[in-house]
Amino acid sequence: xxxxxxxxxxxxxxxxxxxxxxxxxxxxxxxQVVSIRHWVAPAQFAQLYALANAAPGPNVMIATxxxxxxxxxxxxxxxxLAMILPSCTVAVLVSRSFERHKAARWRRVAQAALLxxxxxxxxxxxxxxxxxxxxxxxxxxxxxxxAWLSWRxxxxxxxxxxxxxxxxxxFL
Amino acid sequence: MSIAxxxxxxxxALFMGFxxxxxxxxxxxxxxxxxxxxxxxRWLSQAEFNELFSLCQSLPGANVVNxxxxxxxxxxxxxxxxxxxxxxxxxxxxxxxxxxxxxxxxGGLPPVRHMLxxxxxxxxxxxxxxxxxxxxxxxAAPRNIGxxxxxxxxxxLMHFSLPLTMLLALPLALFLAWRVTL
Numbered sequence: 084x085x086x087x088x089x090x091x092x093x094x095x096x097x098x099x100x101x102x103x104x105x106x107x108x109x110x111x112x113x114x115q116v117v118s119i120r121h122w123v124a125p126a127q128f129a130q131l132y133a134l135a136n137a138a139p140g141p142n143v144m145i146a147t148x149x150x151x152x153x154x155x156x157x158x159x160x161x162x163x164l165a166m167i168l169p170s171c172t173v174a175v176l177v178s179r180s181f182e183r184h185k186a187a188r189w190r191r192v193a194q195a196a197l198l199x200x201x202x203x204x205x206x207x208x209x210x211x212x213x214x215x216x217x218x219x220x221x222x223x224x225x226x227x228x229x230a231w232l233s234w235r236x237x238x239x240x241x242x243x244x245x246x247x248x249x250x251x252x253x254f255l
Numbered sequence: 256m257s258i259a260x261x262x263x264x265x266x267x268a269l270f271m272g273f274x275x276x277x278x279x280x281x282x283x284x285x286x287x288x289x290x291x292x293x294x295x296x297r298w299l300s301q302a303e304f305n306e307l308f309s310l311c312q313s314l315p316g317a318n319v320v321n322x323x324x325x326x327x328x329x330x331x332x333x334x335x336x337x338x339x340x341x342x343x344x345x346x347x348x349x350x351x352x353x354x355x356x357x358x359x360x361x362g363g364l365p366p367v368r369h370m371l372x373x374x375x376x377x378x379x380x381x382x383x384x385x386x387x388x389x390x391x392x393x394x395a396a397p398r399n400i401g402x403x404x405x406x407x408x409x410x411x412l413m414h415f416s417l418p419l420t421m422l423l424a425l426p427l428a429l430f431l432a433w434r435v436t437l
Binding site: 096097098099100101102103104105106108109110111114118126127129130131132133134135136137138139140141142143144147148151152156159160163166167169170171173174175177178179188190191192193194195196197198199200201202203204205206207208209210211212213215216217218221222223225226227228229230231232233234239240241243244246247248249250251252255 | 318346354379382421435
């Protein structure tokens with residue numbers, strides 16, 4: 084099958100499953116493009132994710148980097164559009180009807196139900212990325228120090244990414 | 256608190272506002288978007304922003320992308336949504352695609368490779384940090400630990416797909432949430 088069509092189908096399917104944001108789909112993207120299709124090597128996936136993280140823009144840029152790596156600029160555009168169009172359609176439709184029944188119980192139930200699922204998916208995404216990127220004691224140290232700092236301090240993430248890149252260049 | 260101006264924003268204003276949020280949104284667009292919409296341009300009050308953003312967060316998809324689209328649609332319908340979305344994504348997409356091109360060409364050279372390994376380790380740490388930020392308050396309720404552990408087990412140990420994982424975890428999570436939000 085045409086790689087552009089494959090990208091469109093893959094990311095289109097994930098769009099409405101991105102509960103709590105695009106990061107929740109990272110384990111599934113990794114499973115599809117690394118384990119099943121072998122488009123990207125494990126260490127490469129973690130690096131591409133990191134590039135999306137270090138550049139400006141929303142988390143959905145993970146779709147752009149994977150699409151662009153697999154099929155160039157058209158791939159990046161197709162993957163991004165596939166990832167956002169279904170969920171954007173829902174967002175527009177729901178935000179229009181929202182004002183009429185603000186405190187509807189279904190919304191509170193849905194929110195309460197999705198939070199622990201999001202938590203499980205983000206922690207799984209972290210486990211996947213750690214497995215892919217950590218090959219030595221130093222990289223493990225970088226990972227856990229960055230995790231602790233981003234969790235407990237208001238330090239801007241760019242400092243952490245820059246520090247990690249610098250340490251890697253000097254000591255790896 | 257700022258007072259929101261009750262005006263209908265033009266396509267150009269929507270595009271330019273979200274363009275600025277996208278291009279300066281390093282490490283998350285939300286803080287930049289909030290400042291642009293609430294403090295600088297006064298398009299929404301803080302309370303209105305919170306309300307629309309929390310709705311977008313509870314819907315599937317990227318939160319800030321959902322927000323730009325819902326906000327654009329409110330002002331100019333479908334074309335307004337497109338203007339806001341294009342503004343938000345155009346520059347970041349161009350930048351990351353250039354980075355991916357450079358990565359393909361130079362990613363294998365030794366100093367670049369080492370830098371990327373350190374960068375990837377840091378990014379994995381940031382994902383763990385945001386996982387902890389989300390989880391710790393949610394895990395105050397033991398049932399939530401159960402749901403999150405089930406999701407992690409299905410994804411990491413069973414290697415289930417995301418659709419299948421959701422199919423199994425969502426009914427349980429909805430049932431548990433339904434019982435406590437009576």
